[in-house]
Amino acid sequence: MSMPPTPSLESFVVPGGLRGTLAALPLPDLLRELQLKNATGVLSLTSNRVRKALYFKRGRVVFATSNVASDRLGEVLLRESKITREQNDLSLRALARGKRQGRVLVEMGALSPDDLWSAVQSQVREIVFGVFRWGEGQFHFEESPLPERERITVDLDVTALVLEGLRRLDAGGWVRLRHPDGHLVLELGTTSAEGLLRPFEKHVLSLVDGERSVIEICHESEVGDNQTLKLLYAFLATGIVEGRGRKVRALDQDFVPADTTYAVLESFNQMYRFIFAYMVKEVGPIAENVLAKYLGTVREARGEVFEGARLRPDGAVEEAPVERNVGRLPEERRREALVGALNELLYAELLAVKRTLGAEHEGTIIRALRPR
DSSP: OOOOOOOOGGGGEETTEEEEETTTSOHHHHHHHHHHTTOOEEEEEEETTEEEEEEEETTEEEEEEESOGGGSHHHHHHHTTSSOHHHHHHHHHHGGGTOOHHHHHHHHTSSOHHHHHHHHHHHHHHHHHHHHTOSSOEEEEEEOOOOTTOOSOOOBOHHHHHHHHHHTSOTTSGGGGGOOOTTEEEEEOSSOOTTTOOHHHHHHHHTOOSSOBHHHHHHHOSSOHHHHHHHHHHHHHHTSEEEEEEOOOOOOOTTSOSSOHHHHHHHHHHHHHHHHHHHHHHHTTHHHHHHHHHHHHHHHHOHHHHTTOOBOTTSOBOHHHHHHHHHTSOHHHHHHHHHHHHHHHHHHHHHHHHHHHOHHHHHHHHHHHSOO
């Protein structure tokens, strides 16, 4: 449960604008950056043979184009049952004479002017939402005035677009790679969510209090981990919430010896073994998978200590990979990095107990582990 940090937009500056990949700067984060900069210009997006362009004016989307047949105005109108297939075919034949399809449909009486303006808004939105489904692609943003030939434009708020675009994604798709760090504490951000959220989204947002970590919010949420994590990413990408630091709750460290890496690790391993034995007693062999999953989460964040390390059959952390990793660090950093990482794993395992068995079991273990 770890979101890679979003690079600064300056990382993508090239002569003539910005250029990069959606793997490095996903669309929600890119749209947010352009919104914050009140950008005016054209965002070109490509993936294989698909090409789309989003037109920005002072940080808001005002038009979009696409080479995908299903994004054409007539196709949008057909899906919304605003015109018939016959009317669409007749209007397309008129395009050869240089007229726009929307104007032709109004002149035919198939659309009212109000319907036309509404349809263009739907078309632009659908073009944008289509990009949210891309697992990869390239982007190029160039500041420029808007083309004067586009006489029908819209005015779409980026925050609303990102929220809706992410709603349409499968929680198990590319967005899972952007899940926030499980130990990140969240607080309300500067972007207002007024009028933008559905009831279940308001519920998740209500859990953001500046004290709970992502893992704790998932535990309290009624909509499941994957949906909650996707939603928290949406909130972070739009500025509705912000991170305020990672939550690592250490137990009293007086017991930690001041000598070798092995001695420090063995002190913690005694606690990991105790937690493992307690979990096995309560839930059986599944305890091994539960705790291994939490080690995997911490390993992503603390690779400098835990890279390559696994849990032994008794719940202890393998010593050799940890000693090797710590030995690569500058000597003055070794103890701090080691104790910090081991404490973070201890906190993660206590959260696993809390989520699996309940807070009373977590309390029992903490009391048992504290030195007397």
